[in-house]
Amino acid sequence: MIEIGKYLEQEKAKIDRALAERMPRSAPAAVVDAMRYSLEAGGKRLRPILALAVAETLGAEDESIIDVACALEYIHTYSLIHDDLPAMDNSDLRRGKPACHRVYGEAVAILAGDALLTLAFETIACYGSRAGREKRAIRITGELAGAAGVEGMIGGQVLDLEAEGAALDAAQVDKIAIMKTGALLRAAVVCGAIAANASEKQIKVLNAYASRIGPAFQIIDDLLDYESTTAELGKPAGADQILSKATYPALLGSEEARRRAEALYIDAVSALDKLDRPSGLLKELANKMIYRTR
Amino acid sequence: MIEIGKYLEQEKAKIDRALAERMPRSAPAAVVDAMRYSLEAGGKRLRPILALAVAETLGAEDESIIDVACALEYIHTYSLIHDDLPAMDNSDLRRGKPACHRVYGEAVAILAGDALLTLAFETIACYGSRAGREKRAIRITGELAGAAGVEGMIGGQVLDLEAEGAALDAAQVDKIAIMKTGALLRAAVVCGAIAANASEKQIKVLNAYASRIGPAFQIIDDLLDYESTTAELGKPAGADQILSKATYPALLGSEEARRRAEALYIDAVSALDKLDRPSGLLKELANKMIYRTR
Numbered sequence: 001m002i003e004i005g006k007y008l009e010q011e012k013a014k015i016d017r018a019l020a021e022r023m024p025r026s027a028p029a030a031v032v033d034a035m036r037y038s039l040e041a042g043g044k045r046l047r048p049i050l051a052l053a054v055a056e057t058l059g060a061e062d063e064s065i066i067d068v069a070c071a072l073e074y075i076h077t078y079s080l081i082h083d084d085l086p087a088m089d090n091s092d093l094r095r096g097k098p099a100c101h102r103v104y105g106e107a108v109a110i111l112a113g114d115a116l117l118t119l120a121f122e123t124i125a126c127y128g129s130r131a132g133r134e135k136r137a138i139r140i141t142g143e144l145a146g147a148a149g150v151e152g153m154i155g156g157q158v159l160d161l162e163a164e165g166a167a168l169d170a171a172q173v174d175k176i177a178i179m180k181t182g183a184l185l186r187a188a189v190v191c192g193a194i195a196a197n198a199s200e201k202q203i204k205v206l207n208a209y210a211s212r213i214g215p216a217f218q219i220i221d222d223l224l225d226y227e228s229t230t231a232e233l234g235k236p237a238g239a240d241q242i243l244s245k246a247t248y249p250a251l252l253g254s255e256e257a258r259r260r261a262e263a264l265y266i267d268a269v270s271a272l273d274k275l276d277r278p279s280g281l282l283k284e285l286a287n288k289m290i291y292r293t294r
Numbered sequence: 295m296i297e298i299g300k301y302l303e304q305e306k307a308k309i310d311r312a313l314a315e316r317m318p319r320s321a322p323a324a325v326v327d328a329m330r331y332s333l334e335a336g337g338k339r340l341r342p343i344l345a346l347a348v349a350e351t352l353g354a355e356d357e358s359i360i361d362v363a364c365a366l367e368y369i370h371t372y373s374l375i376h377d378d379l380p381a382m383d384n385s386d387l388r389r390g391k392p393a394c395h396r397v398y399g400e401a402v403a404i405l406a407g408d409a410l411l412t413l414a415f416e417t418i419a420c421y422g423s424r425a426g427r428e429k430r431a432i433r434i435t436g437e438l439a440g441a442a443g444v445e446g447m448i449g450g451q452v453l454d455l456e457a458e459g460a461a462l463d464a465a466q467v468d469k470i471a472i473m474k475t476g477a478l479l480r481a482a483v484v485c486g487a488i489a490a491n492a493s494e495k496q497i498k499v500l501n502a503y504a505s506r507i508g509p510a511f512q513i514i515d516d517l518l519d520y521e522s523t524t525a526e527l528g529k530p531a532g533a534d535q536i537l538s539k540a541t542y543p544a545l546l547g548s549e550e551a552r553r554r555a556e557a558l559y560i561d562a563v564s565a566l567d568k569l570d571r572p573s574g575l576l577k578e579l580a581n582k583m584i585y586r587t588r
Binding site: 024026027028030031032035078082085087088105106107108110111113114115117118119121122124125126128129134135137138139141142144145146148149150151154155157158159161162 | 318320321322324325326329372376379381382399400401402404405407408409411412413415416418419420422423428429431432433435436438439440442443444445448449451452453455456
């Protein structure tokens with residue numbers, strides 16, 4: 001078993017390379033520069049790594065899984081660009097660097113986000129244009145669109161904006177976290193499984209794992225925001241408090257929030273015991289997502 | 295042969311019904327309301343009608359073409375919502391009604407656009423989930439994403455924004471028109487053909503038709519903007535001049551611009567003579583697109 005820190009580094013490098021290779025060439029420079037800027041702004045590549053790790057767990061040799069990995073990162077990056085816009089969370093910093101709209105202006109940032117979302121589906125169409133992959137590509141398109149759309153990420157962002165300053169209960173905070181962050185993390189695992197030709201039973205088990213690590217990851221994110229300084233976090237510290245967003249730690253206190261994340265983590269790794277494949281890698285990944293400092 | 299005015303009315307009603315039926319149900323009301331508002335704001339449904347007309351011309355009975363038609367209208371509507379944003383064209387009116395962001399605010403308007411783009415691909419995935427349609431759905435996804443992306447609509451919008459106040463020549467204005475408007479109109483025709491199981495030869499002929507009506511349509515659009523008052527047009531008159539955008543009439547004068555549109559129209563309908571199917575409907579549609587008053 002490869003050491004997890006090394007594994008993450010190596011997979012991140014693979015994804016960074018694939019993202020760089022796939023940048024559109026014959027397109028207006030302004031928008032492509034903005035897309036590249038945000039794609040290269042230091043993301044952890046968590047979603048694509050999850051997809052690659054699932055495929056590896058299922059013993060899929062197919063190199064094409066990298067297409068699916070890139071599509072996931074495009075969708076994640078588009079969502080960050082749009083979330084940071086002045087009309088949304090109005091964030092000047094992202095991952096320690098000026099937000100896309102601060103560098104390229106609002107118009108180009110909006111278009112760069114639109115372009116990354118579009119590129120995600122174009123990439124899956126390209127993946128699916130090889131014989132034998134059509135059904136998987138259609139299903140992956142459906143999963144990605146469902147996770148990104150009004151019943152997933154976009155819906156979560158709407159609820160999050162509406163919730164500013166409102167008094168939410170834990171069930172409402174849960175719902176927002178599941179839609180806004182959980183849906184795409186779940187899709188990363190499920191799309192990795194589909195691309196790897198998983199059985200329906202395998203997909204079901206992996207779905208149970210994925211639907212727990214998403215909310216757990218969000219709780220830890222909120223905790224880090226709640227407790228960190230700007231320098232550590234790479235975005236304005238306590239940003240959620242400034243926008244008076246209801247978060248787990250604000251609602252439950254730091255300790256109870258952490259306990260909740262850990263309970264979800266335990267459920268996630270337990271679910272993997274039903275997988276008919278060695279699941280050490282996915283367990284270590286979940287561990288890494290929960291027990292992190294940033 | 296059905297009378298063209300009646301045909302357009304009947305097809306528009308069919309598309310309006312399909313769009314209404316397909317609105318997401320279990321999603322936050324704010325964003326769904328904004329999506330519906332813009333979808334129902336009086337569009338002519340030109341792109342979906344083109345797709346339906348192509349399928350009819352090719353004798354395709356398959357009712358599923360309506361999925362492709364809806365996806366085209368989602369992408370068109372998303373592009374209008376984002377184009378009207380304060381950071382882009384800053385338009386308060388669209389089709390005679392307040393722009394989406396004037397009614398729902400900027401944040402929800404951005405998200406409603408994102409959601410419509412996402413829904414377009416989800417709709418094609420749904421279309422492709424029926425056995426026998428997978429290959430066509432993949433190809434349609436690729437066509438739509440290509441037409442909507444940085445080498446199509448988004449790229450055209452970037453060039454258009456960059457061109458504000460700049461002195462462009464006819465070749466540059468052509469390029470913007472082809473990317474910004476032409477690409478999706480071309481995709482409407484080509485996707486209709488793919489969904490109708492067209493031969494490669496038929497697709498080639500229809501592509502020649504489509505790649506001429508797009509720019510012709512854009513010239514007429516510019517002319518109408520150039521010559522109209524706000525009340526006639528449903529958007530602020532002379533908006534292009536206010537933003538000092540380079541348009542065909544500004545560059546060539548009204549008469550020369552109209553001559554150019556008519557030459558493109560003649561090329562478009564001539565191309566159809568190579569189609570092995572009766573092409574009266576597509577010719578009449580092209581005629582209607584050019585000889586219109588708004």
